[in-house]
Amino acid sequence: MEGEIKEALEIFVTTADKLLGNRIVAAYCYGSAAYDDFHRGYSDLDFFIVADTVLTEEDFRHFHELREVYKGSRNRYLAVLEGEIVPYSGIKSREGNVIYWGTTKDRFNRGYGLRGFSMRGLLEAGYLISGRDIRAEIPCPPEAEMLEQVESMIETIKKYAVRTDRDIHSVDWLFLISQSIYWLKTGKTTGKTHAARWVLENCRYPWKGLLGKAIELRLSPDLARNQSWQLWLEQLGEGIQLACASLEAEMQLLVRTEK
Template identity: 30%
Template sequence: MKLNAAIKNMTTQIADVLSLNDPSVYIYGSYVLDDFQYGWSDIDILVLTQKSISEQQANELVCLRQSITAAESDNPFYRCFEGGMLTLNTFIRKVPDRVVYWGTSGQRITDSYHFDACCMKELLDYSRLLHGKDIRGQLTPPSFEDIKTNIQFHYDTIRKYASSTGRSIYSFGWLLDIARCIYTLRTGKIISKTAAGEWALQNCLFYNITALETALEVRKNPQKYLESAELQALSGKLGNAIQQYADVLEKELKTTSFVGVCTF
């Protein structure tokens, strides 16, 4: 399978460049949650080293994703990799050091890379070690209050930026993100976007179920709908539905006092 071949080869290439730095390479996100959908999902990796990344190594790594994509053009998954490569000390203590970052819009060498509380919990609970020593025991698990604060920030972002939506199938992701936030508030756990949407439907969390049903269908088959004029048009009119779902998240934030308990 080309996806697994890409992950194996990318891990080997990164480990070779950082062979003197004792790297630990992790994969997390939709791939390990059995929710990877080509055309929507990223392949999320985190590389933590014991020794600082040199300028030469950083220059090799920052171009690695592009160079492998060009060399193996028949494998579309290399362009899906995203993540950070940095020392464990920089990651834990948030002190400046040389960092290689791969993102959706490009790649760069920078001096910091942080996880929010939800990403940290996902890393600790579900990530898979691909290479090196497992150093997750040295990371501090986030408290539930940290996670709730993170979700509050996400809620504020939804209110600020998702009152209107662009004509893109990815606009449906807002609905799944809200479902995922509510699941985490109620359980203290992280699940995939698809599983969160299905859970929300089963538990009748939202009045407008049609929007969520459509979001799930698009999430499961992004390649099918990527060029759909009908779905493009619908995605540009999701603002009201997203804000209705945000109303439910707002109530959940106000009534959830600690993990798994809602005071209503």
């Protein structure tokens, strides 16, 4: 993990701990940064904080204000923080108040949402920012939950990714599909770039030619400003549907094999 990313995470967690009265038990980074796959202009910086306290609406207001400061910050890492602050008492039951920071909004929720691939990624490859490592206390998502998440994503892609636009994250469907295929075939989770490269090297799908360009764009997000790349992005719908069909076939094969 890059030094600048670690520094930003430490700044955030130090501030968060003060806001919570020094009650943080463990603070993790997971996702792209934990896989050494963070790319400015494309990636978010994901966190999962466990605090030994009952989170209140006043706590939420304090973190809402902090998020607003970070969103306007010149620090390119603090500006893209996303994740959850959860009570230690609820890490097994998923009960209790939770502070959530998303891409476009923050919320005061009941029960935390981290599950499936993201939770597996935290448990397998998460980076401990501060505190003690309590991952052994957090339930690992079972295969049924992982398959349910894959199935849900397939239905979402069929419904909403028939057409794409010029947004750089239109290509993200290909990475999510690649991560799912990687898990179905290896039983492990990995970062988006590694998953896409693995599919390129190990699978024969009619759509995998798209992955080379997808990787190029992820590694160099500024390319998305070029008209030729924008046209490519808005024409990805058919390729994404082909990729989705491959994912569905791989999932069905695994389910049949296990019966």
